[in-house]
Amino acid sequence: MHKKHCTITIDGPAGAGKGVVSSLLARRLGFTRLDTGAMYRAVSLHALKQGFELSGNIAKKHLEDRLQLLLAGIEIEMDEKRVRLNGEEVSQAIRRPEVGMAASFISQFAYVRQKLTELQRKIAQSTDLVAEGRDMGTVVFPDAQCKFFLTAKPEIRARRRWLQLREQGIEKTLEEVLKEIQERDRADSSREIAPLKMAPDAILVDSSYMGVEEVVNTMYEHARQRMANFSTLS
Numbered sequence: 001m002h003k004k005h006c007t008i009t010i011d012g013p014a015g016a017g018k019g020v021v022s023s024l025l026a027r028r029l030g031f032t033r034l035d036t037g038a039m040y041r042a043v044s045l046h047a048l049k050q051g052f053e054l055s056g057n058i059a060k061k062h063l064e065d066r067l068q069l070l071l072a073g074i075e076i077e078m079d080e081k082r083v084r085l086n087g088e089e090v091s092q093a094i095r096r097p098e099v100g101m102a103a104s105f106i107s108q109f110a111y112v113r114q115k116l117t118e119l120q121r122k123i124a125q126s127t128d129l130v131a132e133g134r135d136m137g138t139v140v141f142p143d144a145q146c147k148f149f150l151t152a153k154p155e156i157r158a159r160r161r162w163l164q165l166r167e168q169g170i171e172k173t174l175e176e177v178l179k180e181i182q183e184r185d186r187a188d189s190s191r192e193i194a195p196l197k198m199a200p201d202a203i204l205v206d207s208s209y210m211g212v213e214e215v216v217n218t219m220y221e222h223a224r225q226r227m228a229n230f231s232t233l234s
């Protein structure tokens with residue numbers, strides 16, 4: 001018999017802590033974590049390697065046609081630790097800031113979103129999932145059992161991202177990182193298709209002045225409660 005798996009969604013802007021929080025929450029619940037930003041990043045890394053220009057006012061229709069062809073030849077494999085693109089490990093390469101900006105750019109295209117949405121839904125059919133991204137609760141999994149919107153003040157998100165980049169040996173000033181975060185917030189929230197916004201039934205968690213443990217504990221309690229309600233209703 002087909003078992004219905006449980007899906008928990010975490011959406012929010014860049015640098016809100018979705019990565020670490022979704023990993024810890026998934027581990028605690030015994031669920032699989034799905035980092036959908038990594039999928040957009042992998043596609044954009046591939047496009048950049050093929051010489052695509054992914055910014056500014058380029059001819060968008062032409063680019064979308066080229067992206068469509070590119071996607072037909074892409075295979076993305078992901079597990080908790082690694083991302084592979086057509087067999088090549090790209091886990092580190094996709095974290096570069098320019099790949100994040102390019103991912104934000106290609107994520108405006110309907111065809112790209114449609115392909116990745118299909119892949120994300122397929123994964124959710126076979127496992128209990130903590131899925132993190134921008135449109136998890138609003139578009140990809142509108143019927144998720146529990147939805148979160150994780151955010152923090154832009155200055156705090158920029159500082160966290162800056163520290164992460166420094167750990168990876170990427171030298172940028174805090175001002176540069178803040179500018180990039182604000183630019184990505186603007187692009188992700190204002191695009192026409194599946195913009196970043198909070199689902200009406202999502203729980204808002206502002207992590208500005210919360211530690212990771214506290215955020216995960218809060219989410220864990222909410223998730224258990226929602227899942228208990230869900231199992232008595234279904």
Ligand code: DC
Pocket residue numbers: 014015036037038040041100103104107132133134135136184188
């Ligand atoms: O979460 P991240 O920084 O790795 O995401 C990179 C970009 O990918 C982000 O700026 C917008 C896009 N994205 C998206 O449009 N929808 C998602 N579900 C996840 C990411």
